[in-house]
Amino acid sequence: MKKLEIRNKHLALRKSWSQEEWQLRNEQLHQLVVSYLDSLPKGTTVLSFQSIVEKREVATQAIHETIVNPPYEFQLAFPRVEGEGKMSAYLVHEKSTWISSAWGIMEPDPATSEKIEPMEIHVVLVPLIGFDLQGHRVGFGKGFYDRFLSQCNPDCLKIGLSLEGPVQQIDDLHALDIPLDVVISSERLYTIH
Known part of the structure; x- marks a missing residue:
């Protein structure tokens, strides 16, 4: 399938879920994510994202x-x-404040957060709309994450978070697409080889 087809299909699917089904998927995903991260050492630096729950994205809070x-x-x-x-990364703490981006995504205020280099990040939790079993993802098509991931340490663990299962294959890959190492869905964990 092509990325646009996958994007349209999965966004429509999300809209069809009841509030209870969306919440259940997020609870199941939460359990799988924290269980997977349990083996990492204290102090691990994780880049995550603020979700837009009105769009039925993965609830990361x-x-x-x-x-x-x-x-x-x-x-x-x-x-x-x-x-x-x-895209830049900022460490946050309890006194960090947030600013809404042009897309309505809450981003750290640089005045109250610490900018860090991509090479300092150990794990990136990557938002996605769809994925395949080869670790390729469909996002919103702006390429921010692929450009950022290309600057990270090769050992950085790239984990996609999904409320749906995989598609068989994404047909229209771009040369700069960075594959994920792991995808955690609400049903199971997919390790990419």
């Missing part, structure tokens, strides 16, 4: 609240779009 507290005690960073097509 519960994951964030879990992984910054014991026993995890991870450092949590979030993306901020700065300039044409460039």
